[in-house]
Amino acid sequence: MKLAGETEAVIIGIIASGIRLATPVLFAGLGEKIAERSGILNLGIEGMMLMGAFGGFIGTYFTGNYVIGILLAMASAGILAVLKGFLSITIRTNQLAAGLAIWLLGTGLAALLYRLTFGVRTAAPSVELMPKIDIPGLSNLPGIGPILFNHDPLVYIGFLLVPLTYIFIFKTNLGLKIRTVGENPKQADALGVNVYKIRYLAVIVGGALAGIGGAYYSLVQTGYFLENITGGAGWIALALVIFGRWKSQWILVGALIFGMVDAFQLGLQALGTTLPYQFLLMLPYLIPIAVLVGLYKRTGAPAALATPYVRGER
Amino acid sequence: MSVLDVVTQTRNKLRDVKFFVPFASASLAFVVGAIILGATGVDVGKAYTIMFEGAFGSAFGFGDVLLKTTSLLLTGLAVSVAFRCKQWNIGAEGQLYMGALGGTLVGISVVGLIPGLAIFLGIILSFIFGAVFALVPAVLKVKFGVNEVISTVLLNFVAFLFISFLLHGPIKAPGFNPYSPEIGNASQMPIIFPGTRLHAGIIVAALATVGVYYLWKTKIGFEIKSVGANIKAARYAGMNITKSVLVTLAISGGLAGIAGGMLVSGVQHVLIEGISPGYGFIAVIIALLGRQHPIGVAIVAFFFSVLMTGSETMYRSLGVPSAFSMTLQALVLVFVLVGQLFVVWLGKRKVGGAR
Numbered sequence: 001m002k003l004a005g006e007t008e009a010v011i012i013g014i015i016a017s018g019i020r021l022a023t024p025v026l027f028a029g030l031g032e033k034i035a036e037r038s039g040i041l042n043l044g045i046e047g048m049m050l051m052g053a054f055g056g057f058i059g060t061y062f063t064g065n066y067v068i069g070i071l072l073a074m075a076s077a078g079i080l081a082v083l084k085g086f087l088s089i090t091i092r093t094n095q096l097a098a099g100l101a102i103w104l105l106g107t108g109l110a111a112l113l114y115r116l117t118f119g120v121r122t123a124a125p126s127v128e129l130m131p132k133i134d135i136p137g138l139s140n141l142p143g144i145g146p147i148l149f150n151h152d153p154l155v156y157i158g159f160l161l162v163p164l165t166y167i168f169i170f171k172t173n174l175g176l177k178i179r180t181v182g183e184n185p186k187q188a189d190a191l192g193v194n195v196y197k198i199r200y201l202a203v204i205v206g207g208a209l210a211g212i213g214g215a216y217y218s219l220v221q222t223g224y225f226l227e228n229i230t231g232g233a234g235w236i237a238l239a240l241v242i243f244g245r246w247k248s249q250w251i252l253v254g255a256l257i258f259g260m261v262d263a264f265q266l267g268l269q270a271l272g273t274t275l276p277y278q279f280l281l282m283l284p285y286l287i288p289i290a291v292l293v294g295l296y297k298r299t300g301a302p303a304a305l306a307t308p309y310v311r312g313e314r
Numbered sequence: 315m316s317v318l319d320v321v322t323q324t325r326n327k328l329r330d331v332k333f334f335v336p337f338a339s340a341s342l343a344f345v346v347g348a349i350i351l352g353a354t355g356v357d358v359g360k361a362y363t364i365m366f367e368g369a370f371g372s373a374f375g376f377g378d379v380l381l382k383t384t385s386l387l388l389t390g391l392a393v394s395v396a397f398r399c400k401q402w403n404i405g406a407e408g409q410l411y412m413g414a415l416g417g418t419l420v421g422i423s424v425v426g427l428i429p430g431l432a433i434f435l436g437i438i439l440s441f442i443f444g445a446v447f448a449l450v451p452a453v454l455k456v457k458f459g460v461n462e463v464i465s466t467v468l469l470n471f472v473a474f475l476f477i478s479f480l481l482h483g484p485i486k487a488p489g490f491n492p493y494s495p496e497i498g499n500a501s502q503m504p505i506i507f508p509g510t511r512l513h514a515g516i517i518v519a520a521l522a523t524v525g526v527y528y529l530w531k532t533k534i535g536f537e538i539k540s541v542g543a544n545i546k547a548a549r550y551a552g553m554n555i556t557k558s559v560l561v562t563l564a565i566s567g568g569l570a571g572i573a574g575g576m577l578v579s580g581v582q583h584v585l586i587e588g589i590s591p592g593y594g595f596i597a598v599i600i601a602l603l604g605r606q607h608p609i610g611v612a613i614v615a616f617f618f619s620v621l622m623t624g625s626e627t628m629y630r631s632l633g634v635p636s637a638f639s640m641t642l643q644a645l646v647l648v649f650v651l652v653g654q655l656f657v658v659w660l661g662k663r664k665v666g667g668a669r
Contacts, residue, residue, distance in 0.1 A: 043463065083648070091655040096402055096463070097602050101647045104599060108640030115635035116354040227637070235467045242461060276477035285468040285475075292460045 007142075013146050014263045022259025023158045023218040024049070024230070028237035029244065029251040030158075031209025032164050036241060037169055039182040041306040043099025044084055046234025047106020048207050049214030054110040056215025057225040058117060060127045066219060069127075070154075073215035074208035080106050081207025085200045092308035103234070111227040126223045130154070152220050154212065155206035159252075161209075166248040178202050182302035185309040195217035195309045210234065232285065239288035241293065246302065254291070261287055336603075339653030341618075343645035350641070351634065361628055368627025369620040375627070377510025381581070382619035385590070386518040388573035389597035390615045392444075394606040396566040398530075400541040401559060405451065405466030407594025409444040409475055413571025415477060417445030417484070417578045418585040421497025432500035436579050437518065437572055439597050443563040444571015447473065452563035456556045462563075464630070470594070478587055481520030494585035503580035513580035522569060526608040529565070536561050538668040570594055591622075594638065599647045 028045050035042050042048075055076030060069030080102050099259035118125050133156070135149040170177040180188040181198045189195050217229045236258060244250035265280035273280075348358040369379050387404045395404035416439040451469060454460040469504050481492040501508055503513035529535040540548040541558040577589050600618060603611030618639075625639035 076503065087651060092650060093651045093655060094357060097647075097651060098596050100404070100602070101644055101651060103596065104640060105648060106641075108637050109646050111637035112350070112635055112641045114515065115637060120633065229606035232468065232471050234622075235464060239399070239464045239468070240466070245362075276479050278475040278482075282472050282475050285471040289454065289465050289468055292464065293458045 010267070012143060012146050014267045015260070016150065017266065018256065018260035018263035019147070019155060020151065020220070020259070021262045022255040023155050023220075025215040025233050025240060025258055026252060026255040027154075027161070027213035027216065027235045028210040028234060029240040029255055030248060031206035031242070032210075032212070032241045033164065033206075033246055033248065033251060034165065034169070034195075035203045035206030036305055037182045037246060037302055038178045038199045039302055039304040039307060039309070040085070040088055040199055040206075041099065041202050042079060042081075042084055042096050042101025042203065042206060043096060043238070044106060044234075045206075045210045045237055046230060046232065047110075048080050048210040049106075049217075049230045049234045049237075050110040051076040051080055051106045052211030052214025053218040053229050053260065054114055054214075054225055054306070055211065057114075057218040059129060060219055061125060064077050066130055070212060070215055073211040077106075077207045077211025078204050081204045081210075082200075084207070084224045085203045088272060088308065089196050089199045089203070092310070095306045095308070098261055107228070110225075114225050114227075124185040124224050129223050130220045149215065154216055154220060157212075162248045162252045169248070174198075174201075179302070181309075182304055185304050185307075189309075189311065195311070199309075203253070210237070213237070217247065219304070236284065236288055239292060242301075243288065243291050254288075257291075258284060258287060328667060335653040335657050336650050339649035340646045342649045343642060346645050346649075351638070356632060356634055358632065361616055361632055361634055363406070363563075364631050365621075365624030365628050369624040371576075373507070374510050375513040375623060377507055378626075379616070379623045380512050380516050380556075381510075384513075384515045384519045384580075384615050385573045385577060385593045385617050386596060386600060386615035386622075388522055388576075389570050389593045390600035390604060390611040391522055391608060391646075392566045392569035392573070393594075393597045394604060394608070394611050395526060395529070395538075395569065395599035396562055397542075397601050398606045399538045399558060400545070401452075401560040401562050401566070402463045403451075403466050403563060404463055405444045405448065405469050405473075405543050405594070406566070406597045407590060407592065408470035409447050409567040409570035410577075410590055410594045411473045411477050412447040412574065413440035413444035413568075414578050414585055414589055415480070416440040416571060417501075417527050417575025418494050418497060421501035421579060422485070422495050425498030425500065427498075427500050429500045432498065433503060433514075433579065436497075436501050436575055437657075440571045440575025441568035442571070443463050444574065445568035448563040448567020448570070449560065452560050453537035454574050456559055474587070476557055477585070481585065481587060485585070492587060497578060502583055503576060509583065513576075515576040515580045518572065518576065522572070523608045523612050526569075534558075534561060541616030570597075591636075592640070596643055599643050603647060603650055604635075 024275060028049055032045055052073040056069045056073030058065055058261060059072030084098060084102045087093045088095045130152045132150055132152050139145045139149040175191050177188065177198050181193060181195050185195045212218050213233065214230055218225045222229065240254040243254040262284050265283050268275065268280055269277045344388060351361055352358045368375050370376055389410060392406050393403055417436045420432065420436040420439045424435060451462045451465040454465055455462045485494045487493050487495040503515050505515050506512055530539060537548070537553045538558050538561065540551070540553060541555055545555065573593060574590065578585055582589060596618060600611055600614045604614040621642055622639045625636055628634040628638065629636050
């Protein structure tokens with residue numbers, strides 16, 4: 001039964017790679033969930049992810065240390081999040097406009113800073129891919145082992161964040177504050193919660209997570225920084241939050257569907273299917289739209305989403 | 315001096331300030347741009363001089379400024395029409411690519427036609443292709459409530475991939491590169507200023523600006539504006555919201571489509587994968603900065619075109635990457651957003667003080 005064994009290996013390979021492909025949008029989606037729970041809609045995730053991809057790359061390139069790389073990715077995206085917070089919370093510009101500005105700023109800035117740092121070279125600078133960590137004992141399990149326990153550390157952290165963000169939002173005091181601020185900022189204010197501070201916090205945490213998601217592309221998937229390396233993942237993350245109705249577990253489901261489809265189309269490409277590969281590549285962009293169609297009229301958005309709060313205004 | 319005089323005076327003063335704030339904000343963006351360049355060891359004075367010279371220093375350069383204005387103006391108008399109805403069309407880039415496809419199909423099939431008619435047909439088909447592609451998210455929105463921000467953004471990628479598929483197969487010209495065949499002579503936009511690349515498309519863009527200006531004075535234009543201003547009031551007044559949304563996005567996509575069609579008929583004469591350097595994305599900034607008014611959009615489109623053309627010269631002579639212009643444009647938007655609020659804040663403070 002050699003053939004059956006090979007098929008099994010291929011299927012396991014696709015599922016495992018689907019999990020890896022789901023990870024960056026999972027990070028960004030969970031981050032955006034936290035921001036939106038506080039009432040801030042951030043259309044700038046794509047720009048933040050690109051800054052994260054850049055920050056993660058140079059941090060790792062110059063120090064050889066992935067932890068520093070990831071921290072720099074979080075900081076680079078976090079700076080944009082502070083700016084987003086300033087525009088949307090402090091001076092209350094239109095949240096859509098502010099988000100779009102952040103997107104384009106991040107896109108331009110990441111490409112610009114990369115070119116200014118490295119100039120034009122014949123061979124693009126690269127970093128070694130983040131090594132995988134086998135979970136002792138579990139990674140050797142047949143089937144399950146290679147699928148779940150043979151990944152880079154960010155996959156584990158991303159999946160741990162699903163319960164952690166759930167607990168954070170629903171079981172902690174701070175999470176309660178974030179939800180109240182997103183549902184009814186006036187009431188939150190009356191209860192003595194600093195609406196502005198909580199919203200800044202949520203946006204910055206969301207930005208930092210988007211930054212990690214971006215760094216995943218440069219540090220785990222490619223080892224390079226490329227202009228627009230995220231390929232629209234930030235927008236897919238936004239769709240995931242709506243799909244997941246602002247709940248961590250459903251964002252995970254959405255991210256996994258996305259990742260599996262992406263892995264499947266990559267697998268088909270590798271097998272040399274006659275279907276033009278462009279149509280397969282369209283799937284990751286079409287699936288979120290199809291899912292949103294399926295969710296017709298079922299929302300559950302925070303009541304004060306994208307509504308600025310003015311203290312003392314009736 | 316009566317209280318009324320004081321109020322009038324402050325208002326007048328405020329109007330002066332209001333006028334200068336956007337320009338001051340834009341200048342601040344250049345300062346931040348200078349800091350970024352300076353920090354990485356670029357001679358800032360020289361860089362900005364070269365940028366200015368690249369745009370205004372030669373007939374060819376200025377022709378390119380107007381050439382890019384054509385694309386930025388049409389896509390800027392496209393996005394601004396949608397924004398006016400509060401339809402956040404972020405898909406102008408994809409609609410531009412579909413329009414480019416429409417124009418190419420006319421150009422490679424009606425080779426024998428008289429020039430004027432062939433060009434006209436090309437513009438019509440590029441409008442239709444862009445409009446139909448924009449109607450997809452429009453229908454999804456009115457039928458299924460799909461958020462148009464996300465659907466229009468994601469459909470950009472679908473458009474790029476679809477064009478890529480066509481250029482690698484069905485409409486690929488013989489040869490190594492994934493290009494379409496060259497469009498017929500009759501479909502090529504005439505150059506209107508010898509020695510430059512400026513073609514007659516600038517006239518089309520100017521006509522579109524006038525058209526959008528008058529659109530807001532028509533009945534449907536008024537309905538679109540009303541839906542954008544207050545959807546509940548518009549519904550209460552018996553306006554057809556669905557129709558407004560569909561018409562808005564069709565016009566929006568169509569204008570972006572014309573921009574794409576003219577990139578083929580006026581510049582490349584073949585369809586290629588990277589035919590636009592992101593005009594449809596920059597158009598979002600242009601529409602926001604131009605306050606969705608056709609004249610405002612035209613001014614910002616020209617200004618941004620100067621930035622883009624100048625940045626290309628900076629790249630050629632100093633190696634400053636082309637991403638600099640997008641960064642600068644986004645910074646201008648950020649600072650102008652801040653500046654607008656500064657005006658509001660100033661107004662509150664002064665009027666409050668006069669009381």
